[in-house]
Each structure stands twice: as structure tokens, then as C-alpha cells.
Amino acid sequence: MHPWDGPAGMRDLREFVAAIEERGQLERVSGADLELEIGGISKIARRDELGTALLFGDFEGTVPGSRVLTNALDTPLQVTLALGHEPTSDIREAVLAQKETASEMKTRPVEVVEDGPVFENVQRGDDVDLTAFPAPRWHENDGGRYIGTGDVVITESPDGDDRNAGTYRVQVHGPKTATLNIRPGRDADRHRQAYFDRDEPFPAVISLGHQPDLFMAANQRFPSHVDEMEYVSAQRDQPLEVVEGEVSGLPIPAHAELVVEGKVWPDAEEITEGPFGEWTGYYGAGETQQRPFEIDRIYYRDDPIVLTYNNVPMTATAMSTIRSGAALWHQLEEAGMTGIDEVTTIFPGIWFQVISIEQQYPGHSTQVGLQAMSLPAGSWEGRITIVVDEDINVYDLDEVLWATVSRCDPAEDMQLIENCVSSRINPRLSAEQEKSGDHTKSRLFFDATKPYHWKEEFPPDTKLDPDMEADLRAEWSDLLSKP
Numbered sequence: 169m170h171p172w173d174g175p176a177g178m179r180d181l182r183e184f185v186a187a188i189e190e191r192g193q194l195e196r197v198s199g200a201d202l203e204l205e206i207g208g209i210s211k212i213a214r215r216d217e218l219g220t221a222l223l224f225g226d227f228e229g230t231v232p233g234s235r236v237l238t239n240a241l242d243t244p245l246q247v248t249l250a251l252g253h254e255p256t257s258d259i260r261e262a263v264l265a266q267k268e269t270a271s272e273m274k275t276r277p278v279e280v281v282e283d284g285p286v287f288e289n290v291q292r293g294d295d296v297d298l299t300a301f302p303a304p305r306w307h308e309n310d311g312g313r314y315i316g317t318g319d320v321v322i323t324e325s326p327d328g329d330d331r332n333a334g335t336y337r338v339q340v341h342g343p344k345t346a347t348l349n350i351r352p353g354r355d356a357d358r359h360r361q362a363y364f365d366r367d368e369p370f371p372a373v374i375s376l377g378h379q380p381d382l383f384m385a386a387n388q389r390f391p392s393h394v395d396e397m398e399y400v401s402a403q404r405d406q407p408l409e410v411v412e413g414e415v416s417g418l419p420i421p422a423h424a425e426l427v428v429e430g431k432v433w434p435d436a437e438e439i440t441e442g443p444f445g446e447w448t449g450y451y452g453a454g455e456t457q458q459r460p461f462e463i464d465r466i467y468y469r470d471d472p473i474v475l476t477y478n479n480v481p482m483t484a485t486a487m488s489t490i491r492s493g494a495a496l497w498h499q500l501e502e503a504g505m506t507g508i509d510e511v512t513t514i515f516p517g518i519w520f521q522v523i524s525i526e527q528q529y530p531g532h533s534t535q536v537g538l539q540a541m542s543l544p545a546g547s548w549e550g551r552i553t554i555v556v557d558e559d560i561n562v563y564d565l566d567e568v569l570w571a572t573v574s575r576c577d578p579a580e581d582m583q584l585i586e587n588c589v590s591s592r593i594n595p596r597l598s599a600e601q602e603k604s605g606d607h608t609k610s611r612l613f614f615d616a617t618k619p620y621h622w623k624e625e626f627p628p629d630t631k632l633d634p635d636m637e638a639d640l641r642a643e644w645s646d647l648l649s650k651p
């Protein structure tokens with residue numbers, strides 16, 4: 169049984185929306201335009217830390233009742249509710265809860281059912297019209313409307329022995345045409361290639377609204393043999409109910425809001441996809457050429473909700489902080505690091521990591537820092553790693569900067585590592601690197617701990633004693649309470 173007062177595991181996005189609304193973390197908005205307004209409003213709301221998801225509705229020219237949900241995984245409460253952890257607004261508790269499950273790779277079969285709410289409405293043949301559903305243009309220079317940013321794309325190998333659910337962005341090109349931006353190396357890319365090698369079309373179903381635990385599993389790095397739907401079934405402690413797609417037979421979450429079924433032909437002429445404003449805060453790889461995804465069926469519930477997820481630079485969402493902090497913490501412990509007190513990744517998931525430790529031996533802080541830079545959860549787009557003492561709150565950037573400028577002597581405590589893994593999405597890759605395929609970049613490590621061999625003699629700091637702070641806050645609550 170899960171900690172909230174409901175059935176074991178929320179089945180769909182509506183239950184999640186109801187749960188966050190009940191706790192004051194959802195705002196319903198009507199009258200916002202799909203052309204740039206939804207993207208802009210959501211960005212400002214996140215930057216201003218409003219702490220509420222936004223459920224936009226009442227659009228002109230779309231299926232009546234259709235809605236777009238943004239900023240839904242921005243607070244620890246939203247993320248813990250989605251993942252079935254004890255609901256909490258405390259980021260530290262949320263990271264710890266997620267760390268407990270970070271090593272679990274349990275799976276449980278999904279349950280195939282005959283019917284489900286997703287079949288309430290079906291578009292077939294000439295009725296198929298993806299443009300009838302709300303697809304925002306998120307950023308000014310996006311190459312089009314993107315309906316899939318919080319999506320789950322379900323694919324299988326041609327012999328059916330390997331199934332995957334992944335998040336790949338989906339652009340709308342016309343009533344029956346979309347593109348699926350599956351990058352090389354992804355599990356769905358393997359499936360696609362296997363179909364194309366047989367000269368057969370590559371089938372896929374795209375869920376555009378679902379309980380966010382499925383979305384979070386779809387874009388988490390799992391071993392390729394793990395079926396994310398089976399992982400979610402195990403995490404929920406109840407099987408994900410799926411119905412079969414009319415054309416492909418692929419599994420479709422029975423409680424999904426809106427699902428598109430179709431295929432990509434191996435000999436189709438490529439069309440231009442993108443550019444799209446990436447999570448890095450840049451347009452990244454620019455335009456890409458993709459074979460179109462031809463739509464056979466659209467299934468949707470009455471009043472469908474499109475789940476979206478757009479990251480912004482500079483402020484991490486709770487989803488990225490909790491998930492990547494927990495993963496890095498878990499991997500550091502697996503690698504044998506001791507004395508870890510807290511781990512966080514402050515900017516969107518992976519640029520910048522801060523780890524606090526209780527120093528135990530000479531070289532401990534450097535060892536932890538260098539490990540964090542190279543473990544899977546800390547590498548790729550990692551740039552700066554800072555290790556601080558346990559008295560520093562890793563979630564408070566002001567404190568982290570204070571420790572860095574006061575306890576780190578650049579000449580002694582900074583290490584520059586070159587030729588580290590990165591990716592095409594790195595805005596700092598030079599044109600030559602782009603061309604040659606050399607996607608490596610450097611990393612910087614700051615040891616912002618007090619020097620181990622004389623830490624006891626380090627000048628005492630002037631921080632307030634926590635008990636004294638609590639007493640002062642209680643006594644002077646009118647004066648000191650936040651507006």
C-alpha cells in the first residue's frame with residue numbers, strides 16, 4: 169500500500185491532477201494562446217517559483233475540453249506524489265526516498281485488458297487529425313508546434329522480444345503527420361533500425377498524457393533490457409493496464425489521455441524537424457532531417473490532458489534535482505565512497521553537482537569529487553563539481569558559493585580535467601568539434617572543504633547556532649516570518 173490515502177498507485181494523470189490540486193499545487197488557466205503564451209507563462213511561473221502546476225484549457229479550434237498541463241513536476245510534493253513516495257515538500261526527504269529506490273530494477277508484467285478509457289474516442293482513416301489537439305509553440309524560434317514533450321513512445325523489436333518506452337520529442341506537421349526525434353543509440357533507434365534492415369515500416373504508439381511516473385521512467389537511463397512499463401508496474405505494486413493498438417498491436421496504457429498510433433516507412437522522404445529550444449537553454453542541434461511518422465489512429469479520452477515537460481536553464485525542477493541527485497548519491501555509495509552527507513545537482517540535472525561530506529581521511533574530498541565527475545549519473549553534461557563540508561546546505565546556493573570562495577584556494581584546490589564525455593547538445597562545442605565528432609569537453613572540480621590536515625584550526629565561522637535561530641524565529645515570528 170502506498171503512503172497516500174488511495175489505491176496502491178495512481179493509475180492516470182487525472183488522479184495525479186486531483187492529488188496536487190487538493191494540496192494547493194495546481195492552477196487552472198483559461199484563455200492563454202497556444203502560440204508562445206503557454207510556453208512563456210509557464211517559464212515565468214517556474215522562474216518565479218510559483219510552485220503550482222498550470223492546467224491550461226478552453227482553446228479555440230481544438231477538441232472541446234482538451235487541456236495542456238505544464239510545470240507539474242516542479243516541487244518535491246508533486247514529484248513524491250507522482251512516484252508513490254511519502255508525500256513531502258522537503259527536498260532532502262524527497263532525494264532520500266528516491267535514493268532508496270534508485271537501485272531497484274524490479275519489474276512486473278503489465279496486464280492486457282480488453283477496454284479502457286483511452287478508447288472513449290477513436291479517430292480512423294479520414295477522421296485522423298492531430299492538429300485538433302493542443303500543441304503549443306513553446307519558444308520563439310521553435311520550428312513548429314510540439315505536442316510531445318512529456319510523452320512516452322512505446323516500441324518493440326520486430327521479433328517482439330524487446331519492448332521499450334522512451335521520451336522523444338514530437339512535432340506536429342499536419343493532420344496525419346508528425347516527427348519523432350529519436351537520437352542515435354536510443355532503444356527505440358535500435359528497434360527502428362531493425363525494422364528498416366528488414367525493409368519494413370517501424371510501428372510506434374505515442375502516449376501524450378499519463379501518470380507522470382510513467383513519463384519519468386521513460387526518460388530515465390535504464391539498462392536496455394528493462395521495459396519501463398514493467399518497471400512502473402513493480403514500483404506501483406500493481407500492473408499497468410494496457411490495451412492493444414488496433415493497427416500495431418502495441419501496448420497502450422489503458423488510462424492514457426491521448427495516444428497516437430502510426431509508423432515510419434524506411435523509404436519515406438525526409439522532412440525538416442526543429443529547431444526546438446532544448447533544456448540547455450539553447451536551440452542545440454538546430455534543424456534535423458527525419459522520416460515522417462504516419463498516423464493511423466488517434467485514441468483519446470473525453471477532455472484529454474496533454475502532459476508536457478519543458479526544462480529551463482538556471483532553475484532546476486524538482487524532478488531533475490531529486491532524480492539525478494538520488495542517482496549520483498546511490499552510485500557514489502556503490503563505488504565505495506563513505507561519509508557522504510548530501511548530494512545535489514542544482515542546475516537542470518547535470519551541469520553542476522554539489523556533494524557534502526564528513527571528511528574521514530586525507531584525499532577523501534578529492535576522491536569523492538573525481539568519482540562524481542566520472543560516474544554515469546555525474547558525467548555527460550557535467551561541468552562543475554563542488555565538494556563541501558557537512559555543515560554546508562547543498563540546496564542553498566548562497567551557502568555553497570560562500571564555502572567555495574572561503575574554503576577553496578584555487579591554486580591548491582581546483583582541478584581541471586580535459587577530454588571528458590559530453591554530447592552534441594553541448595552549446596560550447598566548436599564548429600570543428602561538431603564536424604569531427606569530437607564531442608568531449610573539460611570539467612572543473614572545486615574542493616571547498618576545509619583542508620583536512622588543519623580543519624580543526626580553520627577559523628571558526630559566524631553562522632547562527634541552529635537552536636538559537638529556532639528560538640529567535642519563535643520569539644520574533646511576526647517580524648521574521650516570510651511574507
Ligand SMILES: Cc1cc2nc3c(=O)[nH]c(=O)nc-3n(C[C@H](O)[C@H](O)[C@H](O)COP(=O)(O)O)c2cc1C
Nearest residue numbers: 334335336337349350351354355356387388389477
Ligand atoms: C523532457 C525530455 C525530452 C527528451 N527528448 C528527447 C528527444 O527528443 N530525443 C531523444 O533521443 N531523447 C530525448 N530525451 C532523453 C531520453 O528520453 C532518455 O535518454 C531516455 O533514457 C531514452 O530511453 P531509451 O534509452 O530507452 O531510448 C528526453 C528526455 C526528457 C526528460
